[in-house]
Amino acid sequence: MIIVTGATGNLGRRIVERLLERVPAGEVGVSVRDAGKAGDLAAKGVRVRGGDFTRPETLESSFEGADQVLVVSAAIRGGGAFEANKSAIDAAVAAGASRIMYTSHQAASPRSLFPPQQVHAATQDYLATRNVPFVALRNGFYANALAIHLDSALSTGQITVPQDGPVSWTAHEDLAEAAAIALTSADLIAGISSPLTASTSLDLGDVAAILSRLTGRTITRVTIDDDEWKTAAIARGLPPMVADFSLGMFQAARRGEFDVADPTLETIVGHRPLPVENTLAQLLDNR
Numbered sequence: 547m548i549i550v551t552g553a554t555g556n557l558g559r560r561i562v563e564r565l566l567e568r569v570p571a572g573e574v575g576v577s578v579r580d581a582g583k584a585g586d587l588a589a590k591g592v593r594v595r596g597g598d599f600t601r602p603e604t605l606e607s608s609f610e611g612a613d614q615v616l617v618v619s620a621a622i623r624g625g626g627a628f629e630a631n632k633s634a635i636d637a638a639v640a641a642g643a644s645r646i647m648y649t650s651h652q653a654a655s656p657r658s659l660f661p662p663q664q665v666h667a668a669t670q671d672y673l674a675t676r677n678v679p680f681v682a683l684r685n686g687f688y689a690n691a692l693a694i695h696l697d698s699a700l701s702t703g704q705i706t707v708p709q710d711g712p713v714s715w716t717a718h719e720d721l722a723e724a725a726a727i728a729l730t731s732a733d734l735i736a737g738i739s740s741p742l743t744a745s746t747s748l749d750l751g752d753v754a755a756i757l758s759r760l761t762g763r764t765i766t767r768v769t770i771d772d773d774e775w776k777t778a779a780i781a782r783g784l785p786p787m788v789a790d791f792s793l794g795m796f797q798a799a800r801r802g803e804f805d806v807a808d809p810t811l812e813t814i815v816g817h818r819p820l821p822v823e824n825t826l827a828q829l830l831d832n833r
């Protein structure tokens with residue numbers, strides 16, 4: 547059985563959908579925090595069991611009978627994310643999985659200026675010590691993260707944030723398809739993958755130009771000083787910890803940490819990865 551965690555989230559749900567095109571539902575299980583949110587998967591014949599990385603005792607049941615476990619990284623801010631991922635990996639080993647996959651990041655590094663990349667690097671390293679065949683999928687930066695700029699872009703005509711840098715904004719759809727293909731292929735990827743990214747890197751000036759085209763309005767990218775931005779963000783009600791988190795993303799981007807456009811994702815999925823226009827159009831439609 548292939549167990550997928552985080553299957554009630556944006557990525558995990560799409561991975562399960564792509565998996566069900568490739569294997570019978572009876573061979574797929576999901577480990578989710580809230581089984582009630584996965585009722586549609588249960589109706590399709592997917593095994594749904596409750597599992598929370600921060601309550602490792604719950605994972606024994608949700609990972610039971612696993613041949614493979616795909617650990618979708620837990621997004622836990624303010625500490626504890628590595629421990630949560632580690633608990634999931636340990637539970638997958640204890641369940642006897644013959645292969646463990648983990649959704650890492652293209653920019654995973656202990657030296658990253660963006661803290662989640664340090665967690666991904668530590669998790670990859672830990673996974674590699676467990677003596678079980680593993681795959682760390684180095685996913686590109688999610689294109690849907692651009693949603694945070696839409697409110698101000700549409701209300702003020704400006705994206706006013708600190709200096710950024712090019713990012714290979716990558717669509718969930720392509721990353722989910724790649725994960726499902728990897729889970730159903732014995733030898734396609736082993737160990738830490740190449741970066742799985744869209745084909746181009748774009749900075750927020752490029753994004754503003756695309757938004758202008760999509761909306762028919764002029765949207766301008768305005769750069770402000772880090773401290774000025776943080777002060778204004780906190781004044782608008784953003785918790786200081788979240789402001790620092792976001793600042794780390796801009797700082798990592800301008801250092802070029804996300805400026806990697808690699809052909810591996812295109813090779814795996816067999817088509818050109820979706821351009822960022824696609825995700826931006828979806829985000830605009832869903833407003």
Ligand SMILES: NC(=O)c1ccc[n+]([C@@H]2O[C@H](COP(=O)([O-])OP(=O)(O)OC[C@H]3O[C@@H](n4cnc5c(N)ncnc54)[C@H](OP(=O)(O)O)[C@@H]3O)[C@@H](O)[C@H]2O)c1
Pocket residue numbers: 551552553554555556557558578579580597598599600618619620621622630649650651685686687688691
């Ligand atoms: N590549 C990137 O650029 C990027 C950007 C942002 C995040 N990420 C990482 O990618 C992951 C998946 O992305 P996504 O878009 O699917 O995010 P998402 O929609 O927020 O889904 C996250 C999933 O993780 C589950 N989860 C959270 N805490 C958990 C815990 N303690 N134990 C078990 N499961 C837990 C959530 O469960 P519930 O449904 O119950 O909430 C949800 O299903 C994120 O969690 C984050 O680690 C990557």
